[in-house]
Amino acid sequence: MANPGLKAYPGTRDFYPDDMDFRNWMAQKQRSVCERFGYREYGAPVLEYLDLYLRKSSEEIVSEQLYIFTDRGERKVAIRPEMTPTLARMVSSRPQQYILPLRWFSIANFMRYERPGRGRLREFYQLNVDLLGSDAISGDVEVLALACDIMKEYGAAPTDYVLRFSDRRLLDHSFSELNGDQLRELGRILDKKEKLNPEDFRKTVDDLGGQWQKKDLVQRVETFYELSLEKADGNPILEYLREIRDRLSEHVSVESFKFDPGIVRGFDYYTGLVFEMNDTDPSNARALFGGGRYDKLLSQFGKETIPAVGFGMGDVTLQDFLEVHNLRPALNEKSSLFLTMFSEDLARDTEKVAARLRSAGIQVELALDGNRKLGKQFDLAEKKGHSHAGVMGPEELANDAIRIKNLKTGEQKDVSVSDLDSSALAGI
């Protein structure tokens, strides 16, 4: 491209109308499922004080991915990279106003400075769903069921995706001799296991064991990966997860979810349940979404401890998922009318008819140039994908009528302008 001004910023997208319709469709499905579960939508600024993220987001986000700058008033600010810190800020700043538990969701854009690639961009839209103020197991089950219902709402089959879940506390329980820093470091490595080859993973763990003087760490990690809900053996966390699994199985096909001790999630704020959803098609390697329970995060903002569980679902991998599984729908197929302009001196009358058609709820695109031949105007109507075209010449005008033609069947009919209603196109 010769003109550099024509390029969008790398890793962001221009949403031309077909893509925008798709984005709106994806969001509308999410909205509809969330509302069915009694969740209410909220929104928040795209810019926040940098301070909000310094201790609440993952280290990787803050040090490598955050868009940070200083504003004209010398404030350190950041473009939001995720919603959870903002949500925590919003809920904590009005402690009296809301009756717990709160069920909230939002659909908003975020930015992270990452290397753009399949399933990953710098600007993305994300659904965030959170249930605040309850530590009941029913809350965990609800959030997982809601996540799966979104997939069903898109028309996904049970084998198209898999929800893998675990619990952060399993790590503490299984490696109780490690201190907090060590647990975090081990968690980060387990979180990256799938990106490493088995040899490298084993070596990394072994090095860590050496460094910490825990020679059996490799063995212990292998045992950890063999944990199973069938052999809970009095382990209270496995029993908890088994209960979640059993209750979820009433609601979701068993092929669609499984326990996986390797699910750790990168954010330090998780305290219990953690989960990820993946496409079963290998071309989409990145998670569709992830989330978990974060019971302590809100106490960093307000006086109260407010337990919370939720997830974030980005649009980039979701779009890939829907396309791979042929779930992207044909949109914009509503019937609509292209109203031709017979001649310039009928412009005013044509505008009046267009207004009446629109009042009747019909979508009308008006030809703007009465000097253009009618045949050309019909060509334009077809090219633009309208289902119908209308003509109002002197004869129709005299009869207070409009001639409507179905552009697919060729059928045409004169319709009285005063009798118009929203079904006017349906009969032609």
Add this chain to the structure above:
Amino acid sequence: MANPGLKAYPGTRDFYPDDMDFRNWMAQKQRSVCERFGYREYGAPVLEYLDLYLRKSSEEIVSEQLYIFTDRGERKVAIRPEMTPTLARMVSSRPQQYILPLRWFSIANFMRYERPGRGRLREFYQLNVDLLGSDAISGDVEVLALACDIMKEYGAAPTDYVLRFSDRRLLDHSFSELNGDQLRELGRILDKKEKLNPEDFRKTVDDLGGQWQKKDLVQRVETFYELSLEKADGNPILEYLREIRDRLSEHVSVESFKFDPGIVRGFDYYTGLVFEMNDTDPSNARALFGGGRYDKLLSQFGKETIPAVGFGMGDVTLQDFLEVHNLRPALNEKSSLFLTMFSEDLARDTEKVAARLRSAGIQVELALDGNRKLGKQFDLAEKKGHSHAGVMGPEELANDAIRIKNLKTGEQKDVSVSDLDSSALAGI
């Protein structure tokens, strides 16, 4: 507030659910009018290369209001302060793909570093409506009619607002002896007239006249303000505006719009029609929206000259307008069910019933704690504003039924779970 992390960045808003419902309602009305006129929605990144704005936005925006920074890859970028440059970039970068004329709209957030106050914030949402590829007068009329239809859609009365319009070329025509720079400077002063007292305005113009050696400038400006569509006297621009007025009067009450030669608009890219809409209530001084024709802007991006006309409508003044005129609706009054949990051991069965109710299209919020007394659960249901509450105890379970109570009338009824459909709550 003790914790600085609880504050939103100045001039931005947290949208708590009631406010979010209102924002969505405002946007949905705009969307619906635009679609009725055959406009299609598009979207774009919140971040752009700084370069995009350097010559295309007003000087005030670039030098004082733009959020500018350098990213981690040393690119100079800006958070978008308006949509028009992005739209021009998008349309110009795919010249072959679209059939002109294009009718496009978007609803997106923008940031400008301004002093927050009534009707003005740093982050705002704006509807942008543009008709590209036609210089027909019908296009100007359509965009104005669409703007007024949005006001009608909100339920505004004709006297609640006034659309003032003019034409940028009037200035050139009336002050033909001034050069381009002088015209721009004069335009900027006329644009600020309403913010100055008459004495200061007169003095500013007089000083300018002295500086340019045009001693009669004050007199000439007074004459300019007396221009009237009733005395077009062969002035082609006034005749053009008169035609617009006449055609618009078929569609919009005459109290709702008027010619005003003082309308200039701050953006240099306007080339013809310019307009602003104002609240007639004096408490809302700032314009509801503004726009105009910008036939040359797109040629700065692509090879082609693509004539264009459009407007932007911000949500901050719009919200003030709707509130002043009592047009903010009561939202979130749909019927919904709070499903109590009779006891913990019925949790699983209760979850199953919730899922069935949701499949039937009913909005269900589920109680999460079966150890809580049923009376307390009913209290919560009322406090949360649900229309109905449901109970499923051992007796109902045995009958595959659920007891539904209308929380307003107190009426209650047992409903068979297998017969549920979306009208289940309507009968109780």
